[in-house]
Amino acid sequence: MAVHIKIQPSNHEFCLEGNDTILDAGVRAGLALNYGCANGNCGLCKARIVSGKVKKTRHHDYVLSEAEKNRDYVLMCACTAATDVVLEALEASGENDIPAQKITTKIKRIEQTTDNILTLHIQTPRIQRLRFLAGQSVTLSLDKSTRTDFPIASCPCDDRNLLFHIPCDSDTPFVQALIHNSKKGDTVTVTGPHGHFLLNEGSRRTQLYLAYGTGFAPIKSLIEHAMALETPATMNLFWVVDKKEDLYMNNLCRSWEDALDNFNYHPVIDTDAVEHLLEKHSRLEAVDVYIAGPETLTRCASEKLLAAGLPDTQLTVSTVD
Numbered sequence: 001m002a003v004h005i006k007i008q009p010s011n012h013e014f015c016l017e018g019n020d021t022i023l024d025a026g027v028r029a030g031l032a033l034n035y036g037c038a039n040g041n042c043g044l045c046k047a048r049i050v051s052g053k054v055k056k057t058r059h060h061d062y063v064l065s066e067a068e069k070n071r072d073y074v075l076m077c078a079c080t081a082a083t084d085v086v087l088e089a090l091e092a093s094g095e096n097d098i099p100a101q102k103i104t105t106k107i108k109r110i111e112q113t114t115d116n117i118l119t120l121h122i123q124t125p126r127i128q129r130l131r132f133l134a135g136q137s138v139t140l141s142l143d144k145s146t147r148t149d150f151p152i153a154s155c156p157c158d159d160r161n162l163l164f165h166i167p168c169d170s171d172t173p174f175v176q177a178l179i180h181n182s183k184k185g186d187t188v189t190v191t192g193p194h195g196h197f198l199l200n201e202g203s204r205r206t207q208l209y210l211a212y213g214t215g216f217a218p219i220k221s222l223i224e225h226a227m228a229l230e231t232p233a234t235m236n237l238f239w240v241v242d243k244k245e246d247l248y249m250n251n252l253c254r255s256w257e258d259a260l261d262n263f264n265y266h267p268v269i270d271t272d273a274v275e276h277l278l279e280k281h282s283r284l285e286a287v288d289v290y291i292a293g294p295e296t297l298t299r300c301a302s303e304k305l306l307a308a309g310l311p312d313t314q315l316t317v318s319t320v321d
C-alpha cells in the first residue's frame, strides 16, 4: 500500500510504496532533497518528523545526537514511512545548493545508437551517487589527458545511472579514447555538476523545448525530470536535425507523445525551426523556451525569439558542442 509524504517548507508531495526509503522515493519523484552518501554515513539527509510515523530500514553509522532524537530527527536514507508523513527537510532550489562532487564510476555500456552517436552509460558506486539537477553537465575523464564536459542525458531521479550522448565525429582525446580503447567496466571519473540550464519548476506556462542535434541530451534530462514531477504544463519538443536519421531517439520521443496527453513531439528536418515554432505558438508571453545545441544555432534562435516578443526571463539556453 502506498503512503503519502509531504515535505515542508516546499509542500512537495510524493507517494512511497513498499519498503523504499523516504530518500529513494523522493528522488525518484523528482525532488532535489538534500543528501550525500545515501547510505547512513554522512547525515546530510537529516529531516524532522512533523507528523506521522517512520520505520528504520537499515543500520546507520551516522550518530544522531540525543537532542536531535528528542526533536524527532531521522535519516531519510535509513527509514521508510509507516503512515502518511509530513517531514521538514532541506531541498536544493538552484545550482548553488548542489555541492561539487568527484566520483569514480564504471562504464556499464557503450552503445552505438546511430552511425554518428554513442550512448555512454556509466554507473556510480551504490554509496556515492551523483547529486545533480536536470539539465546540468559534468566533466568526464578517462585519465588526466582526456577530460571533456558533457551534458547529462538522464534524469536526476536515477542518480546512479548516468547517460551521455557522444558525437562520434568529435576529435577530442576523450571521445577518441572512448571509441577506440574503452570497454565495459573501465573507470570514468565524473566531476561536477555544473551549469544552470534548469527547469523553471514554479512556472505553469507551456514549455517549448528546442533541441539542435545532440542538444537533445540536456533537453531529454529536463523532460524526464518534468515527467517525474508530473508537471501539469504542456510540453512541446521541437528536435531540429539535417536529416531524419539524426533523430537518434525518435522512437523514445514518439513513445512520450503516445503515453502523455500533455506532450507533443515535432521533429524538424532541414527547415527553419523558429519559424515552425512561431507558427504553432504565437503568444510567446505564455511560454517558457529551453534551447540547447551548438552556439551559432542557439544564439540565432534566441535572437529571433526575443525579437518576436519572448520575455528574456522565459528563455533558458545551453550550448552543446
Ligand code: FES
Pocket: 035, 036, 037, 038, 039, 040, 041, 042, 043, 044, 045, 046, 062, 075, 076, 077, 078
Ligand atoms: S545521505 Fe548520507 S546519511 Fe543519508
